[in-house]
Amino acid sequence: MYQNNKKYLLLVGYVLLLLSHTVLANDMWNVLHSLANTKTVHQSQAPGIRHYQGGQRPLTKTIVYAGYAKTFLPIKQLITQGQWQQAYTLQKQKIADDDVNFLDSVETGLLALDSHQLDDSLKYFTEAEQYLKLQAEKSVVEDGVVSFGSEAFSVITGAGEVTDYNGEPFERILMLNYKSIAYLLNGERKAYNVTRRAIDWQNIEHKEFEQTLELAKKEINQKQAEINEHQNNKKLPDANNIFQVIADQYGRSKKIALSVPSAYVNPFGFYMAGIVQEFDSFDEPALRDNARISYKKALKLNPKSKVIKQALREVKRRPRAKKRLVHVVIADGFAPAKKLLQFVLPMPGGLVPVKLPIYEVVPSKIAHIKIKSGRRTLATVSSVANIEAIVLRHQLDSLPLQHFKVIASIARSTAENMLWGQLGVIGQIGKSFRESFANPDLRGWMSLPKQLLAARFYVSKRIRKISIVSYDKRWRKLATSIIELPQNKHSFIYARTIDDQINANVNKTLWVN
Template sequence: MQALLHTCLAGVLVFSLSGCGSSDGLGLSGQDQEQTQTYAETFAPAKEALKAGRFEELVGRMNASFTKDGERMPLEDIKDELVSKNSELAIVERGLLTLNSGDFELALAFFDAAEQKLDKTESNGFSSFFGSMGGGGLAALTGLEEGRPYRMRGYEKVMLYNYKALCFMLLGDRKAYNVTRNAIDRQQQEWEKFKERLAKLEAKQQEDGEVANISRQINADNRSVATKKKAALVSSAYVNPFGDYMNAVLQEIDSLDDKSLRDNARISYEKVVENNKSCSTARTASKAVMKNAPQGRKLVHVILSDGFAPERKEMSKALKIEGLTGIVNWAEAAPVPTKVTGARVRAAGQTANLTSLSRMESIALRDDQDMIPWRYTMMALALARSGSAGFLAQKLGLKSELGAGLVSKMQRPDTRAWLSLPNQVLVARMYVPNGTKQITVETLSGGSRLARANVQIAAEGPTVVYAVSYDNQLRAYANKNSWVKQ
């Protein structure tokens, strides 16, 4: 036990000397304040601004450093600065918040930078090193989980590519296709890596009998019944039909020029239905895409992101197991409520209901559930740290509770997550007369209209509409041009 305490203290020293190297903050709070707050607390100003409809004000504050003498820096310079000074988490948060304010070009630059940063992190082996012992090498020994650079979760990496593809689509650029394929491939890769990490953890627990024995006696699952039910709505955090849907939309748009591609679009739509049977939009599209487009009409796809992903809240519990007494802290995902229960789109006398595509809330909650085996290990190590500190305190003539309490205060469970991700993603597909200039997107709460947004659609060719809602706030954007003409 004393050896473990010495290791903990050495680890604390290493962390204090090295630092994390890249900022996770969005620059919305003072630097000193951000260091004492949980990640959700530092994100709170962004959430408040979005719910109040202050999108432009938020993005202006967040991206102020990229403006010099009243002009925005060149995009390549912005990307270089992002990669050198910020973590992947900070970059993707900025990217999505910028996309949600309607600046597709700048948002794409953020997602480019996030991909560069992610590739750099993974290519130098950093991810695998800090992935040991359940996601934190030294962090596992010291309890300073938030003291290490953030390691993006698998489903977050997938969404990085999906949003990058969406930016290209909104810019009317077919480059979206390759990025969408990367998202689909990445999802499979992350699933394989998760299974490999889980197998290694189970093998390690069998080798370390003491930690495994303590782990079995710890209740590390305090989730409510409602939260467990939401997590159970998806079979794993790596079953997200967003990428397949984006792929299907791209293939359908291409098939307007080349009918031989219709079958590819049909297969992609069917994959969406396999992973989310509630997506009646994809089910209908899988049949409709095989037919000729109606004469004198143009295709419109609507993608609506609503609400916020779950927050990771800090939890604490006093434990006494195997003669060890201490306080352990951990982070647990908690849903963020949304008022939106449905949505619809109106155009030229038609109405189409949006249907479920991605249950992002459930995916995040399922990821938290799937990580519980690592949580057991981290809590067992935390209890061992507290017990070691109590033992050392006794040797120094102090109360054992004092040592355990000091160690508990040093523990910083990782509360970070990509919080600007939506609670849910809904989609609709329809054809409108060629002369249609705008459509109306509406969100609903219990059958009553909650918010409305009008959006101009492309004068020629298919349109992809991206809408984003936060309770009473709703914004909608669309591509002005398309690589295909109708």
């Protein structure tokens, strides 16, 4: 259904594309400048809206679910209730008529994994990866025409979800991280090959993002100079003021975002490589040093991780005799949700509504997780990858790119105010209709966890069962899940925890003896 709407919007987009040429060919601020001088909509026409006035009054803003994030909510609700299978079935029904695309594939892949459908999960993650490969194979012209068409349509109409979605960089890395988890649960060493790709991709993505940001910053500086020039002529508000208003909206998440040095410090790829190499080293002791190198690289990306420190310490020694190794990976809670942030900016031509995507933290009740055998604690899990911080850091670093979107949004709205105002009642109906699908791109991997935690320990061959126990901040027990270990075998366990729910999955027989 979502895809059908997209097709319809794209069709309309191509019609509007012809009109867009004039708008896009001109400098956005020149258009804005000329439109700002036409006083068609006045502040009095929007009663009851308090707005930003040079920082004197607080800005009226709302943050709501909209677009893709809203359509995914019923599935998220089922996950929260621990109905993993129902969530997976609903997601499959939702995407049944759609063409293959990145977002549907990764969401379904993760839901399949949490529903213990490993082959399906691998199929969907492979599909997502294949989709990205095909997108990358498009020629410069083909890619340019399609992107320009849909971007232009998106700028003019404000409908941000009509373009192809290739995932945010951190989502593409996590897609591979999850694929390697699925392989490991399936008992396949292919987990190593996939995790190697995840490590490579993270380095490439980092490099590309830095280049894009550098370009955006240059453009922003240029625009800022133009705006300041207009501002000197008292025709437009201060650009720094506008950008400061935008930056303020994202201020709440700044502390978490700055807890990681960049959005490209996901150590999970290296950690998974370490796990596979450590399992390998039971057959080939010489490979133990490879595991040490991988854990060391993981620790470099997350120097505070207790579990990585412990793994690095232990892998330097020989494996414990007559014991078996158990690796546990836990995906906790939900990553920040991509919502719609709305506020109104006063412009010389009237009030301009601004809509932007914003990642909002999803709180989790869980504060501690222990792995136990009876009453004995075998290990306490600790963080490997803080996805929440990575997502918010990505948002913070992308702020210059958001400035562009606001400029486009202001230009469009000012032009609209003028056009619709001239059409009277019909204009108001047209404006409402247009507003109904004017949302920024709110697509994002909604089922992702808040963080990837891990524990690593040896157990006696006699132990058949272990339990995962979650607690809140005050150490009150939230949930318990008992897991049966494969007999006399090294094991890998993956669990998803959400508040008072735990959903655990243990590996099929591994390739090691």
